[in-house]
Amino acid sequence: MKAVRFQRFGGPEVLEIVDLPDPHPGPGQVRIAVRAAGVNPSDWKKRQGLMDEELPQTLGYEAAGVVDELGAGVADVAVGDRVFGFCTEGAAQAELAVLSYYAPVPPSLDLPGAAALPAAVETSTRALDQLGVEGGGTLLVNGASGSVGSAAVQLAVARGARVIGTAGPANHEYLRSLGAEPVAYGEGLVERVRALAPDGVDLALDVAGSGVLPELIGLAGGAEHVVTIADFTGAQQHGVRFSRGDSGRALQVLAGIGELTESGRFSLPVAQTFPLTAVAEAHRVGERGHAPGKLVLVVGPPAAEEG
Numbered sequence: 397m398k399a400v401r402f403q404r405f406g407g408p409e410v411l412e413i414v415d416l417p418d419p420h421p422g423p424g425q426v427r428i429a430v431r432a433a434g435v436n437p438s439d440w441k442k443r444q445g446l447m448d449e450e451l452p453q454t455l456g457y458e459a460a461g462v463v464d465e466l467g468a469g470v471a472d473v474a475v476g477d478r479v480f481g482f483c484t485e486g487a488a489q490a491e492l493a494v495l496s497y498y499a500p501v502p503p504s505l506d507l508p509g510a511a512a513l514p515a516a517v518e519t520s521t522r523a524l525d526q527l528g529v530e531g532g533g534t535l536l537v538n539g540a541s542g543s544v545g546s547a548a549v550q551l552a553v554a555r556g557a558r559v560i561g562t563a564g565p566a567n568h569e570y571l572r573s574l575g576a577e578p579v580a581y582g583e584g585l586v587e588r589v590r591a592l593a594p595d596g597v598d599l600a601l602d603v604a605g606s607g608v609l610p611e612l613i614g615l616a617g618g619a620e621h622v623v624t625i626a627d628f629t630g631a632q633q634h635g636v637r638f639s640r641g642d643s644g645r646a647l648q649v650l651a652g653i654g655e656l657t658e659s660g661r662f663s664l665p666v667a668q669t670f671p672l673t674a675v676a677e678a679h680r681v682g683e684r685g686h687a688p689g690k691l692v693l694v695v696g697p698p699a700a701e702e703g
Contacts, residue, residue, distance in 0.1 A: 397415070397416055397417075397418050397419075397490055397491040397492045398413050398414070398415060398416075398490065398491050398672065399413070399414060399415075399416045399454055399487060399489065399490030399491070400412070400413060400454060400455045400456065400489040400490065400672065400675050400693075401413075401414045401416070401452050401453065401454050401455075402443055402451075402452060402453055402455075403451055403452040404451065405443065405444055405445035405451075406443070406444070407443075408440075408443070408675075408676035408677070408679040408680050408683075409676060410443065411443065411455075411675050411676045411679065413672065413673055413675075416454070416487075416490070418492055419485070419487065419492055419493070419494045420465065420494070421465055421466065421467030421470075421494045421495075422467050422468075422494075423467050423468040423469050424467055424468075424469055424470060424496070425467040425470070425494050425495060425496050426463050426465070426466055426467060426470055426473060426479065426494070426495050426498055427463070427464055427465035427466075427467075427492055427493070427494050427495075428459065428460075428461035428462055428463055428464060428479060428492070428493055428495060429461050429462045429464045429491070429492060429696060430459045430460075430461040430488065430489075430490060430491055430492060430493050430695045430696065431460060431461040431462065431507040431508075431511075431694070431695055431696050432459065432460050432461070432507045432508040432510070432511035432512075432669075432692050432693065432694050432695065433456045433458065433459040433460075433488045433489045433490075433493070433511055433672075433692065433693045433695065434456070434457075434458040434459070434488075434511045434512055434513075434514065434515055434690060434691075434692055434693075435489075435670075435675075435678045435679070435682055435690075435691040435692065435693060436457070436458075436515050436682075437682065438457070439455050439456070439679065439682075440679050440682060440683055442455065442486075443455070443679065453486070454485075454486055454487035454489070454490070455486065455487070455488075455489045455675075456483060456486060456487060456488030456489030456490065456493070456693075457482055457483055457484070457486055457488055457514070457515060458480070458481070458482055458483070458488055458511060458512075458513070458514035458515045459480065459481070459483055459488035459489075459493045459495070459511055460478070460479070460480035460481075460501060460507040460508070460510035460511040461478070461479070461480075461493070461507065461695075461696075462476060462477070462478055462479075463475050463476060463477045463478075463479055464492075467494075473498070473500070477500065478500065478501040478507065478510075479495065479498040479499060479500055479501060480498065480499065480501050480507075480510035480511060480513060480514060480650075481495040481496075481497045481498030481499060481514055481650055482495060482496055482497045482498075482514050482518075482647070482650075483495055483496070484496045484497075489672065489675065489693055489695075490672075490695070491672075491695055491696065497647045497650060498650065499650040499651050499653075499654065500654065501654075502653075502654040502657040502658055503658065504657060504658055505657065508666050508669055508692045508694060509664070509666055511692050512543065512664050512665075512666050512689070512690035512692055513650075513653060513664055514650060515543075515544075516543040516544045516546075516547040516664055516690065517547050517551070517649045517650070517653050517664075518647065518649055518650070519544050519547075519625060519639070520544050520545075520547040520548035520551055521551060521649040522639055523548065523601050523623050523625055523639045524548060524551055524552055524555070524601070526623050526637060526639055527599045527601060527621070527623050528599070529552050529555055529557050529599060530555050530556065530557065531555060531556025531557060532556065532557075533557055533558070533598035533599060534557065534558040534559075534560065534593055534597045534598050534599075535552050535557045535558070535559050535560070535597065535598065535599045535600070535601065536559075536560045536561075536562075536589060536597040536599070536600040536601070536612065536615060536616070537549055537552070537559060537560070537561045537562070537576070537600075537601050537603060538562045538581070538600065538601065538602045538603060538604050538606065538608055538612060539562060539563070539581075539602065539603035539604025539605075539606065539626070540559075540561025540562055540563050540571055540574075540576055540578070540603070541561070541563035541564070541567035541570055541571060541688045542603065542604075542685075542688065543664060543689060543690045544603050544625065545561065545563075545603040545604070546570075546571075546574055546664065546688065546689075547662075547664055548601055548603065549561055549571065549574045549575065549576045550574050550575065550656075550661065550662045550663075551656075551662070553574070553575035553576070553661075554656060554661050554662070558577075559575060559576040559577070560576065560577045560578075560579060560589060560592055560593065560597065561574075561576035561577070561578055561579070562578075562579055562580070562581040562585065562604070563578055563580075563581065564580065564581070565580055567688055568580075570688055577592055579592065581604070581606065581608075585608060585611055586611050586614065586615060589615055590615070593615075596614075596615045596616060596617055597615050597616050598616065598617075598621065599616055599621050599622070599623075600612040600613075600615060600616040600621065600622045600623075601622075601623055601624075601625075602622065602623070602624035602625070602626060602627055602636075603624075603625055603626055604626060605624065605625075605626025605627040605630070606627075607627070607630065609622065609624060609627060609630040609631070609633075609634045609636055610634060612636075613634060613636070619634055619635040619636045620637075622636045622637070623636065623637045623638075623639050624636055624637070624638055624639070625638070625639045625640075664689065664690060665688065665689035665690070666689055666690050666691075666692050667688060667689030667690055667691055668681060668689075668691055668692075669691075669692045669693070669694045670691070670692070670693055670694065671693070671694055671695075672693050672694070672695050674693075675693060678691050678693060
């Protein structure tokens, strides 16, 4: 099968499309013919050598496609079903991928739209659970217009929370459409938030990692009311919890996000799609940032051909 791989650390130019042996599912796993795979900031961090030291490395933790092989004991899906989920081996950006955690694709979504979901909804759900977000409180999301931020906004609104979200002015209307009250990031952030919430907020989630943890702590009334997914150093300095996948993933969200999607209470736009062979360009676009929604690699025949 064709797959994305790199054999040295560096810029997008180190990414290659190579032939690798076809994977096969173990017990409880399924293999899919990949039709779409999400692209995430962790991909370019891995490529730059900021996460894992071993070489070579494959890429991709989330994908959607059509089941073509079942592992032992799998009875909840059949060959030919459309599913999306997590490839824990980190090799989803390929023609075939083994999913360890999966769910049926919501009927209203195409496969690129489904591939955009797993990492964003798991990361945001995990952080909201760690914060204890529920109805009646006010949550501040720093970096609310990206894929994880917008997922967090919608999931918090669905829990009954009031949400204030930071974003550039161009994305304020988008945040309003998700149910958040937008404020601009940058100098004067605290004053802008207090104009909406004079007594501060109950909880704060830092998705952007833009060095504002002290301000978030002040607004939320203490470091214990703040979680960051993007500022590991700042979390250590200021006593804030850093949310990471190895501290327990919120994998149950895969089964539940379909209902929210079908009811119109959750959507995650795909900002741009790229063929698998253009993965380097996807990295360049992703590293520039600013586009609301998700970057997705499209693999194989058009999703419309799948039933």
